[in-house]
Amino acid sequence: MVRRSVTWGLLLAWAANDAEEWFTMAPWSRKNAGGSAPGPVWLRREISTAHARTAIALMGAFMLAATVDGVRTGGRSRLYQATLAGFGVHGLGHLALSVSQRGYTPGVATAPTIVVPFSLWAWRALGRAGVRRDTARTLRDAAILLPVTLKAVHTGAHLLTSTREKAAEDGQGSH
Numbered sequence: 001m002v003r004r005s006v007t008w009g010l011l012l013a014w015a016a017n018d019a020e021e022w023f024t025m026a027p028w029s030r031k032n033a034g035g036s037a038p039g040p041v042w043l044r045r046e047i048s049t050a051h052a053r054t055a056i057a058l059m060g061a062f063m064l065a066a067t068v069d070g071v072r073t074g075g076r077s078r079l080y081q082a083t084l085a086g087f088g089v090h091g092l093g094h095l096a097l098s099v100s101q102r103g104y105t106p107g108v109a110t111a112p113t114i115v116v117p118f119s120l121w122a123w124r125a126l127g128r129a130g131v132r133r134d135t136a137r138t139l140r141d142a143a144i145l146l147p148v149t150l151k152a153v154h155t156g157a158h159l160l161t162s163t164r165e166k167a168a169e170d171g172q173g174s175h
Contacts, residue, residue, distance in 0.1 A: 013115060059153045089143075
């Protein structure tokens with residue numbers, strides 16, 4: 001039997017990582033906009049606080065769905081396992097981005113302290129509980145799911161915030 005800390009822990013570990021990003025992503029992007037760094041859009045151009053927080057909220061809805069599916073299936077869900085693997089890989093991505101930037105990037109403080117350790121622990125806990133895992137398939141699923149999900153939440157955030165931000169700009173300019 002899989003302990004609930006393995007399944008619900010995914011959502012909690014994600015929340016810790018994204019709490020860091022909630023407060024740092026937009027200010028970091030303002031300070032570092034215009035660079036030619038590889039990686040997510042916020043490394044290359046400024047994003048608003050509204051966009052960052054909307055994207056985080058949308059990702060939270062996805063993480064909640066994956067977590068609930070993991071709870072429902074005792075960690076056997078293909079979605080839960082791919083999300084868990086993708087979450088761990090994304091933690092390594094945070095570390096790589098900070099190395100490439102030669103400094104802090106949003107999310108890197110919790111990547112080595114929460115994201116990667118939780119992901120490894122949960123993956124091992126699934127095995128100890130007798131949950132069958134197809135590591136190659138799961139990593140393949142994660143490799144597809146991670147960029148698709150990131151693109152979807154940032155596209156959604158853009159669609160949800162760009163109209164609001166434009167209206168706010170127009171309203172400020174007319175006074």
